[in-house]
Amino acid sequence: MQNIQDIQGIRLLIIDDEVEFAATLCRRLQLxxxxxxxxxxxxxxLERLAEVKPHIVILDLxxxxxxxxxxxxxxxxxxxxxxxxxxxxxxSVQAGITAREKGAFTYMIKPVDLSDLLIKIAEAVIK
Amino acid sequence: xxxQQLRQQQMASLGRLLADFSHEMRNHLxxxxxxxxxxxxxxxxxxxxxxxxxxxxxxxxxQIGKRVRTCADLCQQLSSMAHRADIPYASFxxxxxxxxxxxxxxxxxxxxxVTLQLELGQRICSLSSEPALLQxxxxxxxxxxxxxxxxxxxxxxxxxxxxxxVLISFCLAGVEKTGVTQTDWAALSAIVLPALSLLESQLxxxxxxxxxxxxxxxxxxxxxxxxx
Numbered sequence: 001m002q003n004i005q006d007i008q009g010i011r012l013l014i015i016d017d018e019v020e021f022a023a024t025l026c027r028r029l030q031l032x033x034x035x036x037x038x039x040x041x042x043x044x045x046l047e048r049l050a051e052v053k054p055h056i057v058i059l060d061l062x063x064x065x066x067x068x069x070x071x072x073x074x075x076x077x078x079x080x081x082x083x084x085x086x087x088x089x090x091x092s093v094q095a096g097i098t099a100r101e102k103g104a105f106t107y108m109i110k111p112v113d114l115s116d117l118l119i120k121i122a123e124a125v126i127k
Numbered sequence: 128x129x130x131q132q133l134r135q136q137q138m139a140s141l142g143r144l145l146a147d148f149s150h151e152m153r154n155h156l157x158x159x160x161x162x163x164x165x166x167x168x169x170x171x172x173x174x175x176x177x178x179x180x181x182x183x184x185x186x187x188x189x190q191i192g193k194r195v196r197t198c199a200d201l202c203q204q205l206s207s208m209a210h211r212a213d214i215p216y217a218s219f220x221x222x223x224x225x226x227x228x229x230x231x232x233x234x235x236x237x238x239x240x241v242t243l244q245l246e247l248g249q250r251i252c253s254l255s256s257e258p259a260l261l262q263x264x265x266x267x268x269x270x271x272x273x274x275x276x277x278x279x280x281x282x283x284x285x286x287x288x289x290x291x292x293v294l295i296s297f298c299l300a301g302v303e304k305t306g307v308t309q310t311d312w313a314a315l316s317a318i319v320l321p322a323l324s325l326l327e328s329q330l331x332x333x334x335x336x337x338x339x340x341x342x343x344x345x346x347x348x349x350x351x352x353x354x355x
Binding site for chain 2 (some may be wrong): 088
């Protein structure tokens, strides 16, 4: 298990059109000294990549404007070193397999315990 | 054939609707969990000098968190179950299918004070069949069984494999074999027969062994491993 110190100071972008979820998760990560920023659509998330320069992106699979898988492809095309953790309420195993095939670091089903998410973030950082 | 196709399409539609519902529920639960988590974070930041009500709020937040996780687990099971109807034919684990189903059956057993046990056999081959149809049969068998049980009795659902067949047995401990009449059995058979026929499966009552001192009515569903 990774230590939370490993991930303090990293830059993280949350892309999720569930505004309350993204904003609250962002606040909780900031309380743990993670430089987290939230975006509330696929397009907004892609536009903020250059500004935020994230090490990690937390990305929703289903958004109103774009599919999370399409956003994932564009993130990887922009910078293949950015690790992407997919989050979704969708229970299909196939969706997770497809996300991994397209380069996602991992796939987690909402709601996620913050402690589990922090472990995945730490694993992605040291990858 | 058209009737069967229509039924499969109806099941697929219902499966997608339920899966979407479950997805939506989990999004709301995720918002609740994060909001509750933030509240817990803020309460924890109050430190040792915090007024006494902070401890009470922490307990309340912990209770909310526990219930949200339980709801999320139920939604996950509902989603898995619903996705089984998405694809009419699939290769699937009968143990997983039963475990999902039992999550939703436990409550009705509990309210009747019947104990529901699941004993899943090891090394059981995946079935190539119609998972939603098998779910339907198992549900009907469960309802039939529960209707004949009373307070303090135990229903055990077991899985095992013999050759190219998976056995799913329902053992109703405390229910005498004579307590299930021919009429009951015929009524159950009539309900599940069309589905059994589509899965090329059989339903049979099991003879009670002399060694078993406890009254027990047992029946088995025999499902071929390859139902395609």
